Amino acid sequence: MVESFRSRLIIALDPPAGIGDSLGWALRIVNETKDLVTGYELGLPMIIRSGGLNNLARLLDNMGDEKLKIADIKLADINDMMILSIEPLIDIGFNAFTAHSFIGYDGGLRDLGEYLSRKNALLISIVSMSHRGGVELFDKVMDRLVDISIRSGSWGLVAPATRPWILRQLRRLLEERGWRYIKIIAPGIGAQGGLPGEALKNGADFEIVGRLITRNSFPRRKALEINSMHKNILKTIESWR
Amino acid sequence: MVESFRSRLIIALDPPAGIGDSLGWALRIVNETKDLVTGYELGLPMIIRSGGLNNLARLLDNMGDEKLKIADIKLADINDMMILSIEPLIDIGFNAFTAHSFIGYDGGLRDLGEYLSRKNALLISIVSMSHRGGVELFDKVMDRLVDISIRSGSWGLVAPATRPWILRQLRRLLEERGWRYIKIIAPGIGAQGGLPGEALKNGADFEIVGRLITRNSFPRRKALEINSMHKNILKTIESWR
Numbered sequence: 001m002v003e004s005f006r007s008r009l010i011i012a013l014d015p016p017a018g019i020g021d022s023l024g025w026a027l028r029i030v031n032e033t034k035d036l037v038t039g040y041e042l043g044l045p046m047i048i049r050s051g052g053l054n055n056l057a058r059l060l061d062n063m064g065d066e067k068l069k070i071a072d073i074k075l076a077d078i079n080d081m082m083i084l085s086i087e088p089l090i091d092i093g094f095n096a097f098t099a100h101s102f103i104g105y106d107g108g109l110r111d112l113g114e115y116l117s118r119k120n121a122l123l124i125s126i127v128s129m130s131h132r133g134g135v136e137l138f139d140k141v142m143d144r145l146v147d148i149s150i151r152s153g154s155w156g157l158v159a160p161a162t163r164p165w166i167l168r169q170l171r172r173l174l175e176e177r178g179w180r181y182i183k184i185i186a187p188g189i190g191a192q193g194g195l196p197g198e199a200l201k202n203g204a205d206f207e208i209v210g211r212l213i214t215r216n217s218f219p220r221r222k223a224l225e226i227n228s229m230h231k232n233i234l235k236t237i238e239s240w241r
Numbered sequence: 242m243v244e245s246f247r248s249r250l251i252i253a254l255d256p257p258a259g260i261g262d263s264l265g266w267a268l269r270i271v272n273e274t275k276d277l278v279t280g281y282e283l284g285l286p287m288i289i290r291s292g293g294l295n296n297l298a299r300l301l302d303n304m305g306d307e308k309l310k311i312a313d314i315k316l317a318d319i320n321d322m323m324i325l326s327i328e329p330l331i332d333i334g335f336n337a338f339t340a341h342s343f344i345g346y347d348g349g350l351r352d353l354g355e356y357l358s359r360k361n362a363l364l365i366s367i368v369s370m371s372h373r374g375g376v377e378l379f380d381k382v383m384d385r386l387v388d389i390s391i392r393s394g395s396w397g398l399v400a401p402a403t404r405p406w407i408l409r410q411l412r413r414l415l416e417e418r419g420w421r422y423i424k425i426i427a428p429g430i431g432a433q434g435g436l437p438g439e440a441l442k443n444g445a446d447f448e449i450v451g452r453l454i455t456r457n458s459f460p461r462r463k464a465l466e467i468n469s470m471h472k473n474i475l476k477t478i479e480s481w482r
Binding site: 043044051053076078085089110126131134144 | 378
């Protein structure tokens with residue numbers, strides 16, 4: 001399993017709509033950036049458009065052994081169905097899965113957590129979302145969602161870079177309850193409005209960046225630039241302590 | 242689009258774990274049952290294991306034009322990501338999608354609903370779940386979930402056959418608010434504990450049956466049997482009015 005992380009950057013590989021060769025598109029970005037990142041996140045758009053599991057296997061293999069390879073499929077089903085869905089994805093090399101804590105513990109997230117633990121894969125639970133609708137229900141029950149996530153053995157929690165106060169609230173909650181080892185992973189950088197580094201500053205451990213890198217004509221240059229912004233910010237945070 | 246329904250039966254095509262040829266397995270069941278059902282539901286397990294979009298297209302095509310073809314992928318992401326995920330699925334013939342109302346309206350379910358409406362496809366929103374964990378959060382906010390679903394233009398709502406009191410509560414809620422035209426679709430029949438017909442009796446319009454039919458050595462015989470149970474129950478319900 002993935003153990004030592006240096007970079008705080010995870011790249012989300014969401015292919016542009018209408019692109020012909022999603023696999024070729026993703027391989028090119030992976031090859032340009034793999035020495036610069038902690039890992040990659042593939043959502044349903046990439047999984048559905050990849051042209052089958054063999055293609056995905058090739059892409060995951062190309063990332064190298066030590067990378068975090070997140071299937072960001074936001075699982076939100078009953079236990080059996082979630083396990084049936086991810087079994088073939090584990091077989092081809094995914095080692096982390098996002099799931100919604102909203103489904104609850106009993107017959108839901110608990111069983112997924114136990115299964116992933118047996119398979120040496122990581123559970124990353126969603127406790128908040130980056131779009132405006134996230135305030136309607138999620139933010140009102142975040143405590144409960146965190147509780148369900150931790151009891152289910154989550155390695156990390158997803159909370160949005162677009163709402164920094166939620167990141168701070170979540171980090172405080174984890175510290176209060178002695179759950180410092182739990183990672184916070186923040187999507188919503190760039191296209192959705194968050195600035196690179198903002199989430200780290202507000203308590204996140206990793207930032208997920210998609211279009212800002214993958215739609216740039218020079219993905220490697222952009223990833224290097226973000227890494228150096230992260231390095232500066234981490235130095236500043238360190239100096240506060 | 243799908244307009245006139247006779248049967249109240251929707252078959253969930255979830256391939257058994259470890260089966261080699263998921264497509265062949267599904268085609269056989271579809272060919273045996275397609276004159277008996279309103280439609281089929283395909284979850285992530287089938288979509289991921291099908292061997293690519295061309296195979297899925299063949300399966301959907303085989304069902305016939307008038308069928309409800311539900312991608313039960315329980316969408317629970319931000320607007321862009323959901324739309325990017327389903328675009329290729331609409332192209333190959335899916336005409337209905339399940340999504341979680343708990344993601345909220347603004348930038349979430351509303352945008353999905355608008356997109357599906359433009360594409361002449363149906364939104365089926367999940368307002369309750371069949372596993373035990375469904376009581377932890379879902380059941381406490383069902384009113385809100387129904388409200389988000391209706392405002393987003395849902396054609397139908399998913400609620401579990403395993404908890405008939407939820408079905409009754411939901412039907413009552415829809416009647417009180419004048420939303421009689423909204424369909425209730427109930428999974429959880431058979432393997433999960435609900436009996437065929439129970440959900441119809443408690444207010445559902447359609448029952449989703451999976452393993453009870455698909456793992457039976459004679460899927461057609463089982464589907465016929467369930468249809469005739471449904472017919473009897475509908476006659477009884479009619480006679481109450």
